[in-house]
Amino acid sequence: MPLIRYRSGDRARWVRCGCWLPLNAIQFMGRADDMIVAGDMNLFGRVMAEAIAGISGSTGRILLEVDKVDLADRLKIRVEGKDVREDAVRQALFAAYPELGVNIRNGNLLLAIDRTESLGNQIKDFRIIDRRIASSAGKE
Numbered sequence: 001m002p003l004i005r006y007r008s009g010d011r012a013r014w015v016r017c018g019c020w021l022p023l024n025a026i027q028f029m030g031r032a033d034d035m036i037v038a039g040d041m042n043l044f045g046r047v048m049a050e051a052i053a054g055i056s057g058s059t060g061r062i063l064l065e066v067d068k069v070d071l072a073d074r075l076k077i078r079v080e081g082k083d084v085r086e087d088a089v090r091q092a093l094f095a096a097y098p099e100l101g102v103n104i105r106n107g108n109l110l111l112a113i114d115r116t117e118s119l120g121n122q123i124k125d126f127r128i129i130d131r132r133i134a135s136s137a138g139k140e
Contacts, residue, residue: 036128038066038073039109041099045126048077051096053125057083061119067131074110080119089113 017025034045045064053060058081065076079089090113094100103109119127 034126034128036064036066036130038075039103040106041097041103041109043075043097045128047096048093049126051092052077052079052089055079055081055084055088055092057081057085058089061122061125063119063122063127063129065129065131069110072107072110073132074112076112076114078114078116078119080116082117084115086113086115 012026014024015027017023036043036045043064045062048064049060049062052058052062058079061080063078065078067074067076077089077093090111093111100109100111104111
């Protein structure tokens with residue numbers, strides 16, 4: 001029986017086990033805080049949003065999506081604003097996280113930057129979607 005720490009930051013729910021035993025299983029739904037582990041480093045959504053907010057043309061709102069490509073984590077950042085340059089976003093991220101370049105060169109992390117006019121009805125400055133958890137939930 002797995003032990004769960006209540007303050008771990010993970011969101012989970014009880015589901016019926018697929019085996020013949022009358023036990024419940026735990027299905028992980030995602031993270032509750034703003035820290036994600038991508039590549040070999042801890043990334044905080046608040047730090048990334050503050051770094052990107054200083055770029056001209058940016059509104060400071062970002063959407064972070066993390067998924068797996070082969071063995072590497074892919075971090076896709078959607079930046080809201082008009083005339084936001086991709087190289088300016090990269091420079092701001094490398095200034096906030098100097099070790100980001102090392103992770104990219106080592107192949108542990110893939111970085112994709114996408115610009116958009118609007119992120120829709122996103123209320124917070126940043127939103128994190130971790131697709132690695134959803135893709136591994138079915139594999140048990």
